[in-house]
Amino acid sequence: MKLSKQAVMVAKGMSERGTSVRRLAGQLEVTEGALRYRLKKLEAGRARDGRSDQPTALDGYTAVVEAIQVALEDGRLTGEGRPAQVRQIYEILVRDHGYEGSYQAVVRHLRRKHGKPRLRALRREETPPGVQAQHDGFEVRVPLGGP
Structure with a gap:
């Protein structure tokens, strides 16, 4: 804790x-x-x-990370839409820019810059052992009453 x-x-x-x-x-x-x-x-x-205040592995990559976020249309930059996956940003850094730091350093950098991500709603349905189910949620609006 x-x-x-x-x-x-x-x-x-x-x-x-x-x-x-x-x-x-x-x-x-x-x-x-x-x-x-x-x-x-x-x-x-x-x-x-x-x-x-200590230097991090991402100190020289700040502009690169922001460019990757722009290319991926990261929702953290605009405040709208979904944020890009940190794993994807990390893999692009390693593959295209020779980044040798850790994945956690990228996570810490993004949290320092944008704050903690918002929690997304998730509903979990438990079924008894041996029973499987699939449910796709949808909304139906039914008018009640007359004109």
Whole structure:
């Protein structure tokens, strides 16, 4: 579980009242070391630890990534339509531009630039074992009442 800022603030207040960090970490379902690290960081007054300022494998490819997104008509650029698949962007980078970085670096770059992708609605239908079904959803409008 990721520690939110609110959770760390609550943990700080509870630890100041005498609750042990070990117990708080157990309640928050994180490691004791992770909680101690976040509490120490909070006391120091640093909001960030500087890791996000480190150079990445994509530093020289920013314009290339944007050109690939334009060519694929990526919905993240316009705010309309579907976003291009990150895997497809990564494969084009490797194949056509000699990119040697990781797939995750491309994911992190796109998230930093465009934010997390919106969740798409998905409906899952469970069937009993041995039974298969296929359903294509559609909408029918039926007028009710008279003129």
